Amino acid sequence: MQDQPKFKPLAESDFYTDLRSARPPVDGTVARGQLHEDTYLYTGKIGNDPGDYMPFPVTEELLARGQQRYNIYCAPCHSRVGDGNGVIPSRGFPRKPPSFHAERLRKAPLGYFFDVMTNGFGAMPDYASQIPPRDRWAIVAYIRALQLSQGATTADVSAGQQVPSQPPQFEEPGSGATLPVAEPEPAHQEPK
Numbered sequence: 001m002q003d004q005p006k007f008k009p010l011a012e013s014d015f016y017t018d019l020r021s022a023r024p025p026v027d028g029t030v031a032r033g034q035l036h037e038d039t040y041l042y043t044g045k046i047g048n049d050p051g052d053y054m055p056f057p058v059t060e061e062l063l064a065r066g067q068q069r070y071n072i073y074c075a076p077c078h079s080r081v082g083d084g085n086g087v088i089p090s091r092g093f094p095r096k097p098p099s100f101h102a103e104r105l106r107k108a109p110l111g112y113f114f115d116v117m118t119n120g121f122g123a124m125p126d127y128a129s130q131i132p133p134r135d136r137w138a139i140v141a142y143i144r145a146l147q148l149s150q151g152a153t154t155a156d157v158s159a160g161q162q163v164p165s166q167p168p169q170f171e172e173p174g175s176g177a178t179l180p181v182a183e184p185e186p187a188h189q190e191p192k
Helices: 039-043 060-073 110-119 133-150
Strands: 170-172
Touching: 039 110, 039 133, 060 133, 110 133
Parallel strands: none
Antiparallel strands: none
């Protein structure tokens, strides 16, 4: 097999008129796994403008995945609640990231967030190589959920819920080395 006729990569060949042994790919060739027919799914844009819809249904599982990915990639700068007060800016990073709760970003279309994650913006680098497109969309859904949660009113809450909810009560607050011990819930009493 060592001595069979073959072309070595980038070796000269007098068989073709351009003297190259490596042939250019056929026009329209797409690498395996790189066919991106759904442009909106991979860019977040309709033409040159960001779109404002999710390319697939938002489910509880998708939001949980978005929260997980957000906490890994976004929370260090934007914080877990999206107010821009993450650990990185608190340690002296010169530019504080914007709050997702600013009016400008509350009104931003969903495709805008996807595009910023894909291509970067200002001091923020792009995350296209670290976060696959479906996970970027999951993060977009979670960012929108964060925005809705911070701007919720009593009209948005189902009957029987309190806004704000009552904080937990503790028997022992904990020392930092030990966890706090929550008070037991009072038994529900039937009305007389």
